[in-house]
Ligand code: HEC
Ligand code: HEC
Ligand code: HEC
């Protein structure tokens with residue numbers, strides 16, 4: 001009520017004031033209402049429309065990661081601009097909606113802002129997301145707004161390709177082993193010194209006793225290098241060690257015939273999975289396009305690389321040199337001759353889509369932590385035993401797969417354990433051998 005009572009005298013007063021005063025007040029009133037309208041407008045077109053609902057933000061985050069992250073970050077320019085604050089920068093929210101749905105259309109329509117941006121980004125075409133609904137895009141914006149307000153993350157652990165994460169699982173055991181070995185050698189030396197002291201103390205003790213001449217000779221006989229190496233015990237130990245080491249080398253050699261675990265050849269271009277799949281989190285399937293639908297995962301052709309490297313010509317680790325090789329291969333239309341790493345013999349048949357798409361096995365189960373490797377190395381044995389072992393242990397992923405309904409029903413009548421790959425024929429020779 002108090003605000004009303006203050007307002008009323010003002011109105012009454014204006015009626016009684018001279019003209020000049022009246023004009024002043026009406027001007028002030030006009031500009032005030034303009035301000036209010038402007039504030040209302042800016043609220044509706046910016047902050048009020050973009051939701052702060054946590055559900056919207058997390059839905060937006062999922063959409064952003066699935067669709068936009070290959071090219072955009074919130075706080076960092078990548079293939080496309082950093083999207084922080086974009087809702088304030090772009091002409092309008094509606095503009096953003098139509099740009100995301102069909103950027104080519106907006107650019108072709110001659111929109112100034114879009115054309116300028118397009119040229120600024122070397123005419124890189126943004127994917128058209130015609131399937132995204134308005135509310136999806138609003139959720140993405142909710143996520144971008146939340147991230148913008150959070151500010152850039154400080155000291156991201158994966159910031160540098162040579163980040164502190166590098167030496168992980170492989171480094172540790174080897175280090176411990178060395179420490180243990182050094183410790184054991186030190187203990188051995190200590191034992192030898194103590195034994196030496198004991199021997200000389202014994203000698204002094206025996207010297208004071210009355211001994212026969214033969215015993216005296218034994219006690220005083222010097223322990224020389226010769227006397228040790230000639231002793232039968234020593235000869236036995238040496239022969240045993242040589243035989244054991246030789247045997248181990250032969251067995252190792254036999255086992256590794258045709259086995260290429262750990263094989264990591266140098267590639268024609270220093271392409272790094274650690275940078276692309278690790279640091280920039282590009283989805284494996286973005287490059288290895290065959291993985292969901294075919295036998296072979298396929299190595300990406302240069303045009304997939306050029307989606308981004310049309311833009312990015314400078315690497316943090318190798319500078320321009322390695323990307324220049326890529327660009328010159330692109331210009332000369334020569335395919336890059338990547339060295340093949342994983343290779344089964346012709347007699348065996350392996351199908352990626354069966355394992356990745358149907359069974360839902362993660363790439364890393366078979367290929368190891370590829371996203372941490374600067375140079376790809378073969379992680380698994382890739383022997384027949386390796387395939388069979390997994391088929392014995394792994395349950396068939398039959399959920400939502402009508403193809404398996406009958407089999408699962410039959411299986412459950414006979415057994416209480418989940419159906420293994422073995423039980424759908426995963427051990428039959430002909431499934432893997434032509
Ligand atoms: C293939 C890479 C790529 C993908 C994927 C991509 N964008 Fe873009 N985006 C770009 C590029 C490049 C530009 C700069 C304009 C141009 O070249 O067309 C851009 C520009 C934009 C702009 C305008 C930025 C500004 O500064 O005004 C918005 C907004 C945007 N993208 C949103 C999205 C959203 C949301 C997604 C996911 C649904 C997405 N983009 C996915 C490449 C991409
Ligand atoms: C930006 C594109 C790109 C992305 C993303 C990518 N790769 Fe690769 N991948 C390549 C290229 C190029 C090669 C061939 C050069 C090499 O071996 O480094 C390759 C090679 C491989 C190989 C070895 C192929 C052989 O010769 O046997 C495996 C396995 C592999 N990638 C798995 C993955 C997995 C798993 C992911 C996701 C974590 C992934 N890749 C993400 C481009 C990519
Ligand atoms: C989705 C975008 C994208 C794709 C696709 C892509 N790259 Fe990259 N690439 C990048 C980014 C981002 C960088 C990092 C630039 C930096 O170091 O700041 C990079 C860096 C590089 C570097 C330099 C690494 C360094 O730091 O010195 C090489 C070489 C390279 N890429 C090769 C390739 C090859 C070959 C392909 C195709 C198989 C490919 N890239 C596909 C985004 C991409």
Ligand code: HEC
Pocket residue numbers: 284285288291295296297298299342343344345350352355356361362363364365366367382
């Ligand atoms: C069940 C184990 C398994 C899984 C899961 C798996 N791979 Fe493979 N991958 C293999 C085997 C085995 C080979 C060798 C195939 C051959 O020589 O015929 C291979 C070869 C490859 C190759 C090189 C040759 C080719 O087929 O083009 C690439 C690239 C590759 N895998 C990428 C991937 C990616 C990316 C994923 C995840 C989306 C994945 N793999 C999942 C076992 C697996």
Ligand code: HEC
Pocket residue numbers: 344348349350351354355358359361365366382383386387388390391394395396397421424425426431432
């Ligand atoms: C990480 C575990 C794993 C490894 C390793 C693995 N497989 Fe499989 N494999 C599966 C699963 C799970 C299925 C069941 C897929 C399905 O539901 O159809 C399967 C199915 C198959 C099938 C179809 C079987 C059928 O009866 O339909 C073949 C063929 C096959 N694998 C070959 C191989 C070969 C060859 C290798 C080794 C180079 C291999 N697999 C390694 C998990 C594995």
Ligand code: HEC
Pocket residue numbers: 258259344345348382383384387388391426427428429430431432433
């Ligand atoms: C799950 C898939 C799978 C099944 C089932 C399977 N094999 Fe194999 N087999 C392989 C793979 C993969 C290799 C190649 C291994 C290598 O290169 O070390 C192989 C290799 C072989 C070889 C060649 C060995 C060599 O040293 O070159 C013979 C022989 C063989 N298998 C016989 C059989 C017989 C017989 C059966 C049925 C009882 C059978 N396999 C079932 C996957 C399978």
